[in-house]
Amino acid sequence: MKPDHAASRRRVLQAGLAVPLTATLPRLTRAGAAPGARVRPSDAAWPAADIWKALAGQLAGSLVAVRSPWTECVRAPAAKACAEVFKQAKNPYFLGDEVALTQTLGWVDAWTSAPSAYAVRARNTADVVTAVNFARNHNLRLVVKGGGHSYQGTSNAPDSLLVWTRDMKDVTLHENWVPRGCEDRMAPARAASIGAGALWAHAYDAVTTRGGGYVQGGGCMTVGVAGLVQSGGFGSFSKAFGLAASSLLEAEVVTADGRARIVNACTNPELFWGLKGGGGSSLGVVTRLTLRVHALPETFGAVNFTVRAKSDAAFRKLIALVTRFYADQLMNPHWGEQIRFRPGNVLVVSMVFQGIERAQAQATWAPFFAQVEGQEQDFSIDFSPLKVVATSARTFWSPTLLKRTLGFIRRDDRPGAPEGNVFWPGDQGQAGQVLHGYQSTWLPAALLQPARHGALCDALFAATRHWGLSLHVNKGLAGAPAEAVAAARDTAMNPAVLDAFALAISGAEEQPAYPGVAGHEPNVALARQRARSIVNAMGALRALVPRWGSYVSESDYFEPDWQQAFWGANYERLAAVKQQYDPDGLFFVHHGVGSEKWSADGFTRLRA
Template sequence: MNRRRLLQIAAAAQFGNPWGPLAPAHAAAPAARVRPGDPDWPSEAQWKQFGDQLGGDALVKVPSPFAPCLEAPAGPACTQFFKAVKNPYFLGDEIGLTQTLGWVDAWTSSPSVHAVAARSTADVVAAVDFARKNRLRLVVKGGGHSYQGTSNAPDSLLVWTRRMNQVRLHESFVATGCDAQAAPTRAVSVGAGAIWAHVYDAVTTRGGGYVQGGGCMTVGVAGLVQSGGFGSFSKAYGLASGSLLEAEVVTADGRVRIANACSEPELFWGLKGGGGGSLGVVTRLTLKVHALPESFGAVNMTIKASSAAAFRRLIGLMVDFYASSLHNPHWGEQIRLRPDNTLRLEMVFQGLSRSEAQAVWRPFLDAVEAEPEAFKIEFSPLKIVSTSARDFWSPTLIKRALGFISSDDRPGAPEANVFWPGDQGQAGQVLHGYQSAWLPAALLHPERRPTLCDALFDASRHWRVSLHVNKGLAGAPPEAIAAARDTAMNPAVLDAFALVISGADGPPALPGVAGREPDAALARRQAAAIGRAVDELRKRVPQPGSYLSESNYFEPDWQRSFWGANYPRLLAAKDRYDPDGLFFVHHGVGSERWSADGFTRIA
C-alpha cells in the first residue's frame, strides 16, 4: 500500500470522510501537461478565441522582462532594470516579474507564456476552464512574494489578480448562510490582488480599525492569508487566517464557491493555512476588523558584547527579560543575534503608552548599562518611540523625513504606495539559503532557559539568526489561539513562543547575464552555514515544524513540517476539490504526486 493511500485512509478515519468513499487514484487524470511546441499546445487560433472570450486586454502574451539584459548586459536599459527592481511596487506591477528573483540552485524567476490579467471572477473562471481543458500548467500570482517561487513557472498560463484589488469595509457583516449562527461583525472584503499597504490605508488610516495582516506592506493579501499569515501584532490578534470570515474561490471544475464556516467548511478550513494555489483561486476574502488600540510603538537598539563569553551572558539576560516581561500580547517582531556578538532589537508594541513601554524595558537596560566593559549600547535618541495607531501605516511628513517609511518613487505613484525601508532589501533579492523552526514556549521555563540560550549562542557562531516572537502564538489571548487552532496550520504554532529564522541573500541577479550573475559559490557556502546554525536548534527541539511561507526550499519532510497532523485532512480536501491536480505549487498539498516542475504525474 503506497503512502498516498495510507494518507487517504487516515484522513477518512480521522474526519469521518463527509464526502463518502475517496475516489480511485485519478484513473482518468492527465498523465502530463503540455508545453509550447507539443502537438496539443493550443493553436494561435485557440488563443485568439480565448482572448476574444475574455474581451479587452485581459489575455496577455507575456514579454520577457529580462530581454534588455540578455541582449545588452552593459546597456542603459539593463542598468535601468536593475535600478527599478529595488522598488517593490515596480515588481508588483510587472506581469512577468516576482518580488524575489530566484533562489540559487532552486529556482529562477521565469515569465509565463500567456497571462490572464483578471479583472473579475468571471475572468478567473475562464482561465481555469481553459487551463483544465487544454492540460496547461496553471500559476496564480497576486503580490508575487513567494520565496518558494510558486507565483511563477515557465511554459505556463498565469492568472494574475493584481487588478482585482478592491477594498470594501462592512460595518455589520455576516457570512453567507450563517445568519442563524453568527453575530454581525465589522469586516473588510478584499480583492485577491490587493496588498496590505492599501488595506491598512482603508481599514486603519481612513477607517479607524485594525485588520490582522502582514508586516511587509507589499505582500499580497490572498497569499498571506492562505499561508496562515503573521503580522507585527499577531501576538495580540493571532493569524491572518484566524480572522478569515469568508472567501470566494474558483475551484478546479470552474465553479465559483463561497467558503465559510457554514458553506464548504472543509474548503474554508483548508484555505486557512493550507497554502496558496493548491485548492483553488481565491478571488475575494472577507476578514474581521478589530478595534484599533490608541497607539503603536517600536523599540530599536543594538547592543555589542565585548567577547563571545559576554555575548552568551547577554543572550541569557535577553531571554530572561523576554520570558518575564515581553512574552505577552503587547510585544512582537524580532530579536536578532549576529556572529560578531551583536544583539539587534527590532520590537513593536501595542496597548501600551511610550512611558509604559520605557518602564517595561528599564530593568533590562539597567542590567546592560551596569556592565559597560562587557556591553555597549549603540547610541540612539529614539530607542523607544510611539505613534497614533491610526497613523502607523500612513506616510506622514515626519515619518518620511526621519526615514521611518519609504514611498514608491515612480512619477505619479499613489500616495498609499508605501513600504518599510527595512523591507526594501527583499525587492529583487536572490536567496542563497533560508530556514525556519518554531521554538516551543517550554524552552522559556527557568530550567530550560540555559538549553535555549546555549542553542541560540551556538547557532550564532555559524550564521545570524532571528527570533520572530510575533510568529509564535504562545502568550497570545485565548481567542486568538482558539481561532488559530481552527486552521490548517501546523499545530506547533500554538505552543511556540517564536519562529527562529536564518537566511542569506544576494543583490538582484540573473543567470546568463554577464556581470549580473548570482554568486553561486558564495550562496552555497552561506546555505551550508545556515544549515549548521539551524541544526544547533534542532538538536534541542527535534522536529520543530516550519512556517510554509518562510522555509527551506529543500525541506525534506515538508508535509509534516508545514502542517503536522493536519496534512491528511488537507490531502482529503485536495482530493475533493481538485482530484486531477490542476493546481500545483512547489511543496503544496498533493504536489508529491507530480514531478518537481509540475508537468508530469508520478503517482
C-alpha cells in the same frame, strides 16, 4: 544574515455573490502530450494560435503574451535599458506591476524567476473562471500570482498560463456583516472585503487610516493579502490579534471545476478550513476575502537598541539575559517583532508594542537596561536617539509629509504612480533579492522554562558561530490571548505555532542578479557557502525540537519532510480537501498540498 525588513516600520515610530461561472472554449485534442503530462509550447497539443485568439476575444483584452525584460538583458547586458531594469528591481511596485516579474528573482540552486507563456490579467471572478477552465480543458500548467512575494517560487513557472489577480484590489468596509448561511450562527461583526490582488498597503489605508479599525495582516506593505492569509499569516501584532487566517470570515474561490464558490464556516466548511493556512494556490484561486476588523489600539510603539558583547563568554551571558527577560516580561499580547543575534557577538532588539503607553514600555525595559549598563566590562549598548517611542496607531501606515521628508516611508518613484504606492524602506531589501538560503523553526515556550533554558541559550550561542539568526516573537502564539490561540487551532497551520514563543529564522541573500546577464549573475559559490552556514546554525536549534515545524511562507525550499514541517497532523485532512476539490491536481505549487504526486516542475504526474 537576513535583513530586518521590519526596521523601517519601527523607525516610523521614531518621528459578493457566488455564481457558477462555467463558460468554456472549444476543447483542444491532446494528441502529442505525453500520458500524465501537462503540455508545453513545444508540444503538438499546445493550443493553436486560433485557440489563443478565441480566448483573447472572450477575455476582452485581458490575455497577455508574456515577455520578460531579462531576455533583453541577457542579450545586451551593458545596455541602458538593462541598467534601468536592475535599478527598478529595487522598487517593489515596479516588480508587482510587471507580469513577467516576481518580488524575489530566485534562489541559487533552487529556482529562477521565469515568466509564463500567457497571462490572464483578471479584472473579476469571471476572468478567473475562464482562465481555470481553459487551463483544465487544454491540460496546461496553471500558476496564480497576486503580490508575487513567494520565496518558494510558487508565483511563477515557465511554459504556463498565469492567473494574475493584481487588478482585483477593491477594499470595502462593512459595519455589520455575517457570512452567508451563518445568519443563525454568528453575530454581525465589522469586516472588510478585500480583492485577491490587494496589497497590505491598500488594506491598511482603507481599514486603519481611513476606517479607524485594525485588520490582522502582514508587516511588509507590498505583500499580497490573499497569499498571506492562505499561508496562515503573521504581522507585527500577531501576539495580540492572532493569525491573519484566523480573522478570515469568508472567501470567494474558483475551484478546479470552474465554479466560483462562497466558502465560510457554514458553507463549504472543509474548503474554508483548508484556505486558512493550507498554503496559497493549492486548493483554488481566491478572488475575494472578507476579514474581521478588530478595534484599533490608541497607540503603537517601538523599542530599538543594540548591545555588543566584549567576549564570547559575555555574549553567552547576554543571550541568557535577554531570553529570560523576554520570558518574564515580554511574552504577552503587548509585544512583537524581533530579537536578533548577529555574528560578532551582537544583539539587536527591534520590537514593537501595542495596548500600553510609552511610559509603561519604558518601565518594562528599565530593569534590563540597568543590568546591561551595570556590566560595562562585558557590554556596550547603543541606542537610537529615541530608544522607546510611540505614535498614533491610526497614522501608523499613513504616508504623511513628515514621514516622507524624514525617510521613514518611501513612495513608488515612477512618474504617475498612485499616491498609495508606499513601502517601508526596510522592506526594500526583499525587492529583487536572490536568496542564498533560508530556514525557520518554531521554538516551543517550554524551552524558556528553567530546566531547558540553559540548553536553549547554548544552542543559540552555537548557532551564531555559524550564521546570524532572528527570533520573530510575533510568529509564535505562546503568550497570546486564549481566544487568539483557539482561533489559530481552527486553521490548517501546523499546531506547533500554538505553543511557540518565536519563529527562529536564518537566511542570506544578495541584491538583484540574474543568470546569464554578464556582470550581474548570482554569486553561486558564496551562496552555497552561506547555505551551509545556515544549515549548521539552524541545526543547533532543531536539535532541541525533535518534531520541529516551519512556517510555509518562510521556509527552506529543500525541506525534505515538508508535509510534517508545514502542517504536522493537519496534512492528512488537507490532502482530503485537495482530493475533494481538485482530484486531478490542476493547482500545483512547490511543496504544496498534493504536490508529492507531481514532478518538481509540476508538469508530469508521478506513478503511485
